[in-house]
Amino acid sequence: MNILITGIHGFVGSNLVVALKEHHSLYGLDIVAPEKVGVIQTFSWKDIEPASFPLQNLPKLDAIIHLAGKAHDTKNQSAAQVYFDINTGLTQKIFDFFLESSAKKFIFFSSVKAAADSVVGDVLTEEVIPTPVGPYGESKIAAENYILGNLKMKNEKLKLRDDDKQVYILRPCMIHGPGNKGNLNLLYNVVKKGIPWPLGNFENRRSFTSIDNLCYVVEGLLTKDVPSGIYHMGDDEALSTNELIALMCEVLGRKPHIWKMNKRMMEGCAGLGTLLHLPLNTERLRKLTENYVVSNAKIKSALGIERMPVRAEDGIRKTIRSFTI
Incomplete structure (x- = not known):
């Protein structure tokens, strides 16, 4: 397949290149365009302006993976409009190009943050009515709504079947792996x-x-006949902070120092x-202490699998070991 990936030089994009390059022809779309092993050519966002279509040197595309975006700023220092821009x-720009x-x-x-900032009940499923909190989640749900609304309009206008253009909205929870410097790295430090960790009483x-x-999962969506839709993404097992x-x-070869301080005292502090x-x-x-469990049952059913290939603990160990290098 000929695949165009936006944000190809980011953490997820770089890993997708490694995973897909052996069996697919990959092209990039990014704000920077250095050479990348496995990528035939990287284009700029200006190249997909209507005046530039069709792109020179770009063959007939089979799929587009849209990764480019502004990550969640946990320090809340980014202006709200930047998220929407x-x-x-x-997303509007690349989806119009896709159509x-x-x-x-x-x-x-x-992102799962497009669905909910906090999980009500035991697990977050795709049936939840989206109630994002803050510009990150709100900008993501606005992008989702644009995709779904314009796909429907396009199909009705051209009298296309729903499967003529297959569209997948993935809502992953926190992504981690070697090379990622997110919240797991902060906790590791x-x-x-x-x-000592003083919140051991909060399970x-x-x-x-x-x-x-x-x-x-991405390889499965590309190569299998999966129905269009919204799919939550997470490992099979949920883990506690403890x-x-x-x-x-365990990776550091140390004994954990987890203090089970009184809950009410910690809440007072x-x-x-x-x-x-x-x-x-x-x-x-x-x-730090809330539950946020995401169901991956729908995506596994769509792909025809019973389990994800990597256990949650094994994936976490792999990520942690990368911090020690």
Whole structure:
């Protein structure tokens, strides 16, 4: 297949190149265009302006994978409009290009944060009514709505069947793997310094997405006849923060220091932190201790598999070991 990948030089894009280059012809679309092993050519966003279509040197496309976007700023220092300019605006631009192109498959990387900032109930499924909180999730759901609305309009206008253009909206939870410097790395640095974890009494469960499982799913969407739709993405098993710390200490060859401080006392400290603008405040305590379990049942059913190829613990170990190099 001839595949165009936006944001090809990012963490997920780089891993997809490694996973797909042996069996597919890959092209990139990015704000930078250095040579990349496995990528025939990288184009700029200006190249897909209507005046530039069709692109020179670009063969007939079979699929487009849209990764480019602004990641969630956990420090909340980014202006809200920037999220909409990038996450919504670029999606509109590349999806319009897809509708006019020869490509039959479009994979958009959204986020579970487009569905919900917090999970109500035991698990987050695709049936949830989206209630994003903040510009990151709101910009992602706006992009999703644009895709679904314009695909429907295009099919009705040209009297196309729904399977003439197959569109997949992936909502992964936190993606991790070697080379990724996200929140797992921050937690690892705390553990590495030997700082005790004081929230051992909070037994939360969270879903994660191994980059290996993610690449496996993308390959399946490209090569199998999967119905268009929204699919949540995560590993099979959810892990607690206590389990994460234990895994990190296992890799480091240390004994974990997990303190089970009184919950009410920690909540009181967090409340005081909110008043005094300290690092541990009520909102941060909620984020550190809440459950966020994501169902991957729909995507596994669509791909005809019972389990993801990589267990959650094995994927986490692989990521942690990369921090030690």
